[in-house]
Structure formats: structure tokens, C-alpha cells
Amino acid sequence: MNRGTDGVFFLTGKDFTNAGSASSNLKGILEKMGIPPEIIRRASIAAFEAEMNTIIYAVAGMMHYSITPEVIKVILQDMGPGIPDINQAMQEGYSTAPDYIREMGFGSGMGLPNIKKNADKLTITSAVGEGTTLEFLIYLESVSQTS
Amino acid sequence: MKLVDLVEHLSLEVKTPGADLTREVTGGYVSDMLSDVIANAKAGSVWVTFQSHLNIVAVASLKGISGIILVKNRVPDEDTLKKASQENIPIMTSSLPAFELAGRLYTLGLR
Numbered sequence: 001m002n003r004g005t006d007g008v009f010f011l012t013g014k015d016f017t018n019a020g021s022a023s024s025n026l027k028g029i030l031e032k033m034g035i036p037p038e039i040i041r042r043a044s045i046a047a048f049e050a051e052m053n054t055i056i057y058a059v060a061g062m063m064h065y066s067i068t069p070e071v072i073k074v075i076l077q078d079m080g081p082g083i084p085d086i087n088q089a090m091q092e093g094y095s096t097a098p099d100y101i102r103e104m105g106f107g108s109g110m111g112l113p114n115i116k117k118n119a120d121k122l123t124i125t126s127a128v129g130e131g132t133t134l135e136f137l138i139y140l141e142s143v144s145q146t147s
Numbered sequence: 148m149k150l151v152d153l154v155e156h157l158s159l160e161v162k163t164p165g166a167d168l169t170r171e172v173t174g175g176y177v178s179d180m181l182s183d184v185i186a187n188a189k190a191g192s193v194w195v196t197f198q199s200h201l202n203i204v205a206v207a208s209l210k211g212i213s214g215i216i217l218v219k220n221r222v223p224d225e226d227t228l229k230k231a232s233q234e235n236i237p238i239m240t241s242s243l244p245a246f247e248l249a250g251r252l253y254t255l256g257l258r
Contacts, residue, residue, distance in 0.1 A: 017226065020205025027209060044209050045185050052181075105198045110182035117186070 005029065006066035011051060013059045013080070016104075022063045023047040026074070033067060036141060042118040043072050043138050049111040050076045050134050056101055057081060058131065072138040082128035090116065148172050148256065150214045150237055153193065157251055159216060159239040162223055166237035172213045175257045177249050181206050188212060193252065195245055201227040208234040218245045
């Protein structure tokens with residue numbers, strides 16, 4: 001496998017036209033690197049949910065990724081409203097999405113739980129009025145078997 | 148089963164001209180909640196939904212969905228169709244409501 005790669009995608013809040021393209025690009029990169037499909041599936045779900053959160057809630061944000069033979073690390077950093085109570089936000093079904101977002105089929109309160117389910121490690125730090133940083137790790141097979 | 152078989156048997160209207168209808172369909176999923184589809188739909192499925200905005204294409208593409216069927220003659224947005232052509236995701240419409248369409252798909256053998 002390749003030794004590794006990293007990069008960044010820029011995300012614009014409320015830009016539903018391009019929503020999903022960062023995750024889609026990331027998926028393409030993982031496929032090219034020959035990462036196992038099941039890991040790509042988990043990474044794509046987590047990346048898409050995190051990307052959509054940024055687009056729905058924040059003014060703008062960035063998705064950084066770094067892929068090594070051991071781990072896929074994705075960090076989403078946004079300029080958004082921040083999350084006052086992260087534990088509450090992690091609860092399945094809890095959402096603060098406005099009606100028009102819900103009508104689009106988003107905002108069902110499954111985003112963060114979906115990320116948690118699919119990632120091996122999820123860390124969220126947030127400051128109200130400043131923004132949120134979400135980082136998730138997905139270990140590649142060779143490591144998860146030994147850890 | 149291929150998409151073209153579904154189009155034929157269920158009189159679906161194909162909204163994406165030039166779409167690859169020879170694509171194999173291995174299952175089906177019905178949901179209007181995008182997070183649910185992202186989390187639970189299986190690659191190769193046909194996705195039945197009421198949603199017609201362009202983000203359904205991103206979801207379908209990411210999940211490897213074979214095609215999207217919009218129910219009750221929902222008209223897909225112009226930009227949805229544009230995106231669908233770019234991403235090579237066939238979009239079809241049916242006059243049936245989701246419950247009935249799912250029933251027909253099931254009868255045709257999809258699981």
C-alpha cells in the first residue's frame with residue numbers, strides 16, 4: 001500500500017449544491033489506495049455525516065484527512081454556532097435542525113451517532129459562538145487486529 | 148435483475164437520459180431520511196424515496212446505490228438531474244406511493 005497521503009477540503013455553509021463532494025472525493029482516494037471496502041464504507045458514512053453537519057450548521061469549515069498504513073484520520077473544523085451540550089447532541093434523535101433541513105431528510109438526530117458507530121474513535125471539542133472540531137479515527141485492519 | 152427490468156415491469160419513467168439501465172439491482176431500500184440511507188442501505192440497492200433535491204444523488208453515489216425511484220410522480224429538481232448525470236446515478240419516477248412500489252419490488256423478487 002502507499003505510505004500515506006493527506007489533504008484538505010473546504011466546506012461552505014448552506015452550500016447544498018456541493019454537499020457530499022468532500023466525502024465522495026475522500027472515498028475515491030481511499031479506493032485508489034486499495035483500502036478494504038468495509039473500511040471505506042465506514043469512513044464514507046462518518047465523513048458524510050460530519051460534512052453535512054458542517055454544511056447545515058456552520059458558516060464554513062474544513063475537512064482534513066490523513067491516511068497512513070495504520071489509520072485514517074479525519075478532522076472537521078468549523079466556524080459554526082458550537083455545541084452547548086455534546087452529550088445531548090450525541091443522543092440518537094436529538095437535533096436542533098430547522099424545519100427546512102428536516103424536510104430535506106436531514107436533521108433526524110442520527111448524524112453524530114452514525115459517526116460514533118462507524119469510527120473507532122471520535123473526539124468532539126466545541127466552543128459556543130466559535131465553532132466545533134470533530135475528529136475521528138478508523139484503524140486499518142493490520143492495527144485493529146493487534147490492538 | 149437489472150434496472151431496465153424494473154423500468155419495464157413497473158412502468159417507471161426514466162428521468163436521466165442516457166443513464167446506464169443495465170446496472171444490476173441486488174436489493175431495495177425505502178427511506179426519506181438521508182442519515183438512515185447512508186447508515187443502512189446496501190450497495191447495489193434501488194432506493195425508493197419521496198425526496199427529490201440534489202443531495203439524494205450524493206447519498207446514492209456514496210453508497211453505491213444502483214438507482215433512485217421517486218414515488219408519486221415526484222418531479223426531480225433540475226439540478227438533481229444534472230448532478231445525477233454527472234455522477235451516473237439513474238433517476239426514475241413512479242406514479243405509485245412508496246408502500247405500493249415497495250410491494251411490487253418485493254413481488255419481483257428484490258429483498
